[in-house]
Every structure is written in structure tokens, then in C-alpha cells.
Amino acid sequence: MKNKKKLLGAAACTAAALVLTACGGGGSGPSQGAGEPVIDGTLTVAINEDPGNLLRHINSSATLSYVYPWAYEAPVYFDADGEAQGWLAESWEETPTSLQFTIRDDVLCDDGSSLTAETVANNYRWILDPENGSSFVGLVVPADAVVEHDDAARTVTLTTETPNSFLLPQLGIHPIYCQGALDDPDSVAAATNGTGLYRLVQAVQGDHYTFERKDDYAWGPEGGVDGSTPGVPKSVVVRIIENPSTRANLLLSGELNLTAVQGPDEDRVAASADPLIANSLVTGGFAYSQAEGRPTADEQVRIALTQALDLDALMRVQTADKGERASRLAVLPPQICQYDAATTNLPASDPEAAAATLDDLGWVMGPNGIRERDGEQLTLHFAWNTRWPETSATAELIAEQWAAVGVGVEQDGSEYGVFIERVRAENAASEIDVVWHAANYSVPNVLTSFVAGPVPPTGNNYAAISNPEFDALVGEASQYTGAEACATWEQAESEMYSSADYVPFAMRPEVTYSRGIEATLGGAWDTATSFILVQE
Structure with a gap:
């Protein structure tokens, strides 16, 4: 069984918005801060618009790519060398017409249930079900895919009739929702039920989303963090701030830790903040x-x-x-x-x-x-x-x-x-x-x-x-x-x-700029839960 697959290039991007734009992915590596960890602090992020429905399986918005990674995880992620690393999957095998994951046996959902191979398989089945109207059929899950699972062996297997060169990056980085979310999709439109380090505790549409750390989280990828790692934020607040100059000003004043900046404000931000994520x-x-x-x-x-x-x-x-x-x-x-x-x-x-x-x-x-x-x-x-x-x-x-x-x-x-x-x-x-x-x-x-x-x-x-x-x-x-x-x-x-x-x-x-953040897994949105707060 393979537990790694070498790919060319830089770090991974979260599953992108696929209509005519996409998320910021990749990474330039950790910020250059060398301060002491901030214990039980709050990490504040700014994005430019509301993400909408928080169920990724039906919402291909680019903005959602900056929100769901706090609460949801994927079978694999790609490190700064472009190499696939295990997350929910501990190993995998890939051919042009098949992909098999072996799922970890120690992962818990927000609702306390265990993540099973069947639940992972059901995520792909949910996307394929035409009654659900998912925009990811063919884009993430091939339309001709057949999905099987074996809970005893903890395996999820997808096979296709049409060969596909890139099954692992297509399927492997798409977020996995827990069974309760699949059974009742409306329950996660403005809430979460995932396996990530954080759970959503407050959603004010158009204003902010507040996530709270799960202290018992202990299944992060190798080299990542858990619920007790020094510097792991107690809370993450994602604010909706449309004006780019306002985002820049708040970052420079220390009221934000993380935001993307483009346009005329970028030069002044780049002089004082670290380029944490760049692609x-x-x-x-x-x-x-x-x-x-x-x-x-x-x-x-x-x-x-x-x-x-x-x-x-x-x-x-x-x-x-x-x-x-x-x-x-x-x-x-x-x-x-x-x-x-x-x-x-x-x-x-x-x-x-x-x-x-x-x-x-x-x-x-x-x-x-x-x-x-x-x-x-x-x-x-x-x-x-x-x-x-x-x-x-x-x-x-x-x-x-x-x-x-x-x-x-x-x-x-x-x-x-x-x-x-x-x-x-x-x-x-x-x-x-x-x-x-x-x-x-x-x-x-x-x-x-x-x-x-x-x-x-x-x-x-x-x-x-x-x-x-x-x-x-x-x-x-x-x-x-x-x-x-x-x-x-x-x-x-x-x-x-x-x-x-x-x-x-x-x-x-x-470029996404940061203040007071270090990234233990190389700086990418799909590994945002590895960010820790440090004194500047």
C-alpha cells in the first residue's frame, strides 16, 4: 500500500471553486515570526464576502474555501514539496481507473460519532446522487465512479470506466462531512459536523463565523497540531469585510491575523506583514x-x-x-x-x-x-x-x-x-x-x-x-x-x-498576509488548522 505519492510543484490548495474562479491554495512556507506561543488566543481572519451555504458538496464558491477547512478534513493533503501526505487516510493505492483509501480508526465527528469508511464512501455517493444536485459531479468525483467500502478493513474504493490521471488530487483533498450532515444537509448549511480541530459555534451571515477548538482533537497529520499544542487558538473568528483597504488597515493595526490583500494596498501591507499563503x-x-x-x-x-x-x-x-x-x-x-x-x-x-x-x-x-x-x-x-x-x-x-x-x-x-x-x-x-x-x-x-x-x-x-x-x-x-x-x-x-x-x-x-502566525505544515488553506499564534 502506498502512503505517499510524489507530485511536482508547491503545496496544496483546498478543493477549489470550480465555476470560473477558485480558492487561494499553495504556500510560501511559515511566517517569519519567532515569538512565544499565545496560549488560548483568538485567530481572526477576514474574507471579502459571505461564503453562503457551508455544505461544500453543493457550494463551489471560492470564498467557502477559506471557511470550511477550520471544521472539515480530507483524506490527504499535499505538503510544500507537492507530496501527498495522509490525514483521514493512513494509506492509499491509485491507478488510472481506481483509488483506494484506508481510513484511520481514531477519528471523531462533532456529534461524537466515529468516522467510518462507510461515511467517507457516503460523501462520494452523496455527490454522485443526482437528487442532491451537487456541482462536483465530474469535477471532483468522476460521473462514472462506482464507490464501495469495507468497514472491517476500513477501505473506501472508487473505480471508474474512464481512465483518469489525477484521481488522488481530485478526490483526496475534498472535505469529508460526517454522516449526520449527509442525512440532513440543511443541518450544516450554517453549522458544522466534521472531524476538524474546530467546530462552528456562531454564524452571523454577512458579518462573522466563530469556531471553537476541540480540546480532545488528537488525530491530526504527522507534524501538525492537536487540541493541546501550545499556540493553537482557542477560537477562530472569520469576519466578512468587503472593503480591501479596511482589511489592510485592520491587519496592519493588529486587529486581524490573516487576510488576502490585492490592489493599491498590497505594497504597504507587504512591508509590514508576512506572506503566509501565495500562489x-x-x-x-x-x-x-x-x-x-x-x-x-x-x-x-x-x-x-x-x-x-x-x-x-x-x-x-x-x-x-x-x-x-x-x-x-x-x-x-x-x-x-x-x-x-x-x-x-x-x-x-x-x-x-x-x-x-x-x-x-x-x-x-x-x-x-x-x-x-x-x-x-x-x-x-x-x-x-x-x-x-x-x-x-x-x-x-x-x-x-x-x-x-x-x-x-x-x-x-x-x-x-x-x-x-x-x-x-x-x-x-x-x-x-x-x-x-x-x-x-x-x-x-x-x-x-x-x-x-x-x-x-x-x-x-x-x-x-x-x-x-x-x-x-x-x-x-x-x-x-x-x-x-x-x-x-x-x-x-x-x-x-x-x-x-x-x-x-x-x-x-x-497573497494572503499574516500577523502573529506560524504554519507548522507549510502554509496552505487546507491545513489552516495547523496555524499557531505567536507573540510578534
């Missing part, structure tokens, strides 16, 4: 609709439109000049696959070549400066969301650069919830030519559902992308496990980018 997120990208009848269904049109853009300039606007070009589909830790397929294969900026190609395709300049063909104007319906404040300016710059080669743009910007409803509507790809896409996860196969396969409402392929070469290479890559699959995944993504199906162009660092 990069893809924040800028879009896909061209390939629905029948849309002009962007033509590969040569997509290539020309991409050549018309200065992707480096778009990246600088989208990241407030703090980022870099996106390199691949999956950039979150644990980075099993590390390669640059995007910048080396996306069409290079060449507005003159773009104009010439559009001329050759019959899209000629009309009297109003917009290209036309057979009486149809080349005006693109561009749907994007305002989750990142820089996106509006980026969308305007895209429109300006397309206008320079005679392409019109009908802007369709909206807040995140409205945007998701819009692009997930039936036949949306037949009305939208360009859709914003900036999803994040640690393994590429999870993100494949956004660039291949069924369209909404049955799938996540918002732009109705179809690339047979990509699909074939994905199938080939799935025959391998872990890092062995990466070379073929790189080939698959290269096919997608060279065809300008999906154009990721911006990636920016997301």
Missing part, C-alpha cells in the same frame, strides 16, 4: 463560441481575432501590472504538471496579418468601419463578469484592439451571479461569440469540462468548443497516472491554443 490565479481569459452559425466557429476567424490583440498589454491591465501571461489550464498547487503550452502556442500579436486573413475570408471593411460579409456585420457579443475589478478595463481594451481591425463588440458585462446564469442558459453559445473564462484548479482534467464535452445546461462547455485533436490527446493522457501524464496533457493543450479555442492571457499572484 497564482488565472484571472484573464476567454473562449470563442463554436456554435453553428457564429463567425467564431471558423478557426481562421478565431486565429485572426487573437492576432489582432496584444495579449501582453491585456495581461498588464487585467493584473494591474502585477502579473504575467497565463501558461496552461491548471496553475493552482499542487502543480502536478508544469509547462507553458499557452504563450508558446497562442497566435502571436500581428494586427496586419489579422486584417489580411479577415479580408481573405470575405470579411471586408464596411462603410461604418465594421467588417461585413454577405450582409452580416462582424460584431461580437462579448460576455464577461465583474468579479475582478480590472476586467471592465480589460474588456474595453479588447474592444479597442478589435475595432482597430474592423471588428465590432457588443459588451455584455455583469456581476458574477448574473453572468453564470447567462452563460449556463440553454443555447447561450448560439448568442454569445466570446465568453470570459478564468477557471482555476490544480489538475487539467477537472478544467477540461469547460473547454470540451457537453454544453449547458448538462455540461460546462459554455462556448461549445469542439477540438477532436484535443479530445484524442486527453484520452491518451488519461491512460497515465500523475506526472506521467503531463507530457501528453501539454500536447493536448497546445492543440487547443494553436486553434485559438480558448485564450488564457493573464495570471496574477494572490
